[in-house]
Amino acid sequence: MLRGDELFVDTVKHAIQATWPGGIQKECILVSGTENVHEVKLHGTPWNDCDGEQNFRCNQMMIRLLGELGGVGYKLICGTNLKGTMDSFFFFKEESYRVGASDFCILSLNNGDLIRLIDCNDMIESVENAINKSEYKIQRISSEYGGIEFKLKGCPWNCSGVPAIESRRLLCRISEELLAQVAQ
Known part of the structure; x- marks a missing residue:
């Protein structure tokens, strides 16, 4: 530091x-x-x-x-x-800035085919909806160590060409769903 x-x-x-x-x-x-x-x-x-x-x-x-x-x-x-x-x-x-841990969550992309949500329980349904509207399918949803993990079919985070475009569309759909939820 x-x-x-x-x-x-x-x-x-x-x-x-x-x-x-x-x-x-x-x-x-x-x-x-x-x-x-x-x-x-x-x-x-x-x-x-x-x-x-x-x-x-x-x-x-x-x-x-x-x-x-x-x-x-x-x-x-x-x-x-x-x-x-x-x-x-x-x-x-910034003296007037105040947030807490409950104001944050993490969505991480892992291992070529995983989406992990950590401290995002109110966003699980939105992420699942976005995935279901995409070219990708959910292979498994599991609860891991206090978080949620979506395992997708294919390797959306490790690809090129048309599959890479589809994975970017998926990320856009997830972002749209989450932004719509925050705006409510």
């Missing part, structure tokens, strides 16, 4: 401790030029596991992190992947 004040750092650490099963392994302060960087290493490999409980817990940790930071006025401006190996999130402090 670069330029994170004590409140920011403490809030991040609290969100990790509240949601990440392994907790924090170690912390240190690194010096980059003239600035300190607060580094927190977690137990396990939350950013590398695409399957199983660890993936769900990692996403739940991110929801909690955004919610707790939003609860003390830190607004997420953007996320980016620098150098292909380093995800970075940029926040700014």
Whole structure:
């Protein structure tokens, strides 16, 4: 965490401790030029596991992190992947900004054929409707680690040509369904 004040750092650490099963392994302060960087290493490999409980817990940790930071006025401006190996999130402090973890959910595309909904229980039907209106069919719906997983027939996230166009249409339909639900 670069330029994170004590409140920011403490809030991040609290969100990790509240949601990440392994907790924090170690912390240190690194010096980059003239600035300190607060580094927190977690137990396990939350950013590398695409399957199983660890993936769900990692996403739940991110929801909690955004919610707790939003609860003390830190607004997420953007996320980016620098150098292909380093995800970075940029926040700014806005005193009037207040959101909580319940204001966030995650829809993630995994393994070439999965849609995972984490903390999105009120959106399950909308996503299912969008899939049913698409070229893709649902092979399985399962409840996993407090989230919902749709397994689709085919590989919509790992294709090219016409199937890639169809997968983009599916994402547009899902977005339309979710935006219509939010607008209500």
